[in-house]
Amino acid sequence: MNEIELIALLTQSLPMNNTVVTGAGDDCAVLDLGLPGQWLLFKTDAVVAEVHFDAGARPEQIGHKAMGRCLSDIAAMAGSPVAALVTLGLPPHFDPCWVAAIYAGMKSLAQRYNVAIVGGETTTSPDRTFISISMIGTVDKSKCVLRSGARAGDAILVSGTLGGSWAGKHLEFAPRVNEARWLADHFAIHAMLDVSDGLASDLRHILNASGVGAELLARDIPISPAASQTAHGPLSAHAPLNAALTDGEDFELLFTLAGADTVRLLDAWHPQFPSLPLTCIGKITAEPGLKLRDRDQVREVTEQGYVHFA
Amino acid sequence: MNEIELIALLTQSLPMNNTVVTGAGDDCAVLDLGLPGQWLLFKTDAVVAEVHFDAGARPEQIGHKAMGRCLSDIAAMAGSPVAALVTLGLPPHFDPCWVAAIYAGMKSLAQRYNVAIVGGETTTSPDRTFISISMIGTVDKSKCVLRSGARAGDAILVSGTLGGSWAGKHLEFAPRVNEARWLADHFAIHAMLDVSDGLASDLRHILNASGVGAELLARDIPISPAASQTAHGPLSAHAPLNAALTDGEDFELLFTLAGADTVRLLDAWHPQFPSLPLTCIGKITAEPGLKLRDRDQVREVTEQGYVHFA
Secondary structure, three states: OHHHHHHHHHHHOOOOOOOEEEEEEEOOOOOOOOOEEEEEEEEEEEEEEEOOOOOOOOHHHHHHHHHHHHHHHHOOOOEEEEEEEEEEEEOOOOOOOHHHHHHHHHHHHHHHHHEEEEEEEEEEOOOEEEEEEEEEEEOOOOOOOOOOOOOOOOOEEEEEEEEEHHHHHHOOOOOOOOHHHHHHHOOOOOEEEOOOOOOHHHHHHHHHHOOOEEEEEEEHHOOHHHHHHHOOOHOOHHHHHHHHOOOOOOEEEEEEEEEHHHHHHHHHHHHOOOOOOOEEEEEEEEEOEEEEOOOOOEEEEEOOOOOOOO | OOOOHHHHHHHHOOOOOOEEEEEEOOEEEEEOOOOOEEEEEEEEEEEEEOOOOOOOHHHHHHHHHHHHHHHHHHHOOOOOEEEEEEEEEEEEOHHHHHHHHHHHHHHHHHHOOEEEEEEEEEEEEOOOOOOEEEEEEEEEOOOOOOOOOOOOOOEEEEOOOOOOHHHHHHHHOOOOOOHHHHHHHHHEEEEEEEEOOOOOHHHHHHHHOOOOOEEEHHHHHOOOOOHHHHHHOHOOOOOOHHHHHOOOOOEEEEEEEEHHHHHHHHHHHHHHHOOOEEEEEEEEEEOOHHHHHHHHEEEOOOOOOOOOOO
16 A cells, blocks of 8 residues: 555545644645634644665754755745744664754754744654654635646746755755745735655646646756756666656645736746746646647656655 | 753754744643634644554554543643644554554544544654654633643642553543633633653643642542552552652643632532542642652652653
């Protein structure tokens, strides 16, 4: 049983109450607690040693990644992060300096986004370290972006470049909190998420939630330098593109908006975020399925991206 | 380095912002997000295989315990739980039925307290299962009970009986959500927490936070049948009392209120919660320290309760 099948099993008939706007299945849960004009966002995310980081990772980077993943999910809803709790599972003979450096990485990133760290827990994890972070944030009701709003005719856009994140970016990425808020403040964003499983998988999440399909333009997908460098030569001509489609852990914003808004958005984006590319990579179609158009043909995308427990 | 020293190190200079009413150090973090008349409670708590439950525990009990621990912390602030996220770390070859049964235990308890389960995450934990739950709740600003409000002359009370929880109660306890809310609705509770580390340790948390001391009455401490049964005979005459002082995982309410209110409370409690004992076990003193009075003497309590990583 892979992760997707397991989640489908476990999320059947979860208990609900009248605060729930959106439960399991989006980047964050969305709750209406009676905050004037705002919803609460609620998210949790864990990193595990040797799964999400290896022995080469500096402890500050581990802390950065753990905090950054939650921030990226708050960003995916166009929200503002508020506070975080940290659960640290540690083997019995941990090095206090190493743990303090993990915390330094978390604190530094939290501070940059005005997120309070309001507690948490340390617990024994006999075999390996894990860090689970939970985060709350807020979002204007009128600006919250779900995965389910994509419409036929929308343009599909992505920030930054994709693929090859394991070469280093996955430990140092900047969560796109400010960019997402700016987007929702100035444009009618229809659907959005952060790319964590890989472009192909994550775009499918939007398509499935919205009941639509998509056609991507192969030559327009922004391939990262790391993905370009890892594969070249006659036998792997498509490898960098596959890396961009499936590697995951990019933590970039993937979103859709009305095709007619695209040029105005691209014009406004560049002066606002001059060092971060924004690329239109295709369009939403009424016909279901995910297709990739290159020079010669249109083909179905079979790449699933990273499936945990596969 | 034990858990208390580690937490002291890590919680130095945590990032804060203007939403924080109470950060690390109480049962829950307390946040002011602008909810009319209410604060938000925010809590996370993890259970790890072979640390918090062993191979004899039924999966429904494991789920019950994981959810119940968070509910007990919301109760300790006199709050109302609202929503939970579940992080499940699973070994690669898990049994889906076992996992579904853990979820059944969580769902059942959540439903009983009208808590929505709004998502979470499954992740690979190669060596052993862990479950980390985060929960939010709300509390009337005027009724929120911290650890820091105990005053000299207060009576100290505890619900239920203490000690021997590992014989079974730790997997099946009822979180005292309704009892705590009733207490805060009808009485001026000065300080409260839930007994998780053991009466001696947890009472010290109240004493340290409040800058006071306490004197406990040995003969009045309600010892659980499980604690009474585990130790008897001439060489261990005090063992059941020690178990009640130090075993932990009781998940009972420990609180203080003005001594003058005690009789009125005890009179009102019994018809309200006829099957749950409530016992006055001592008093708060201006002089610091934790003392135990028995027939012959008053002695300093040295028992620390369970110290993780000790």
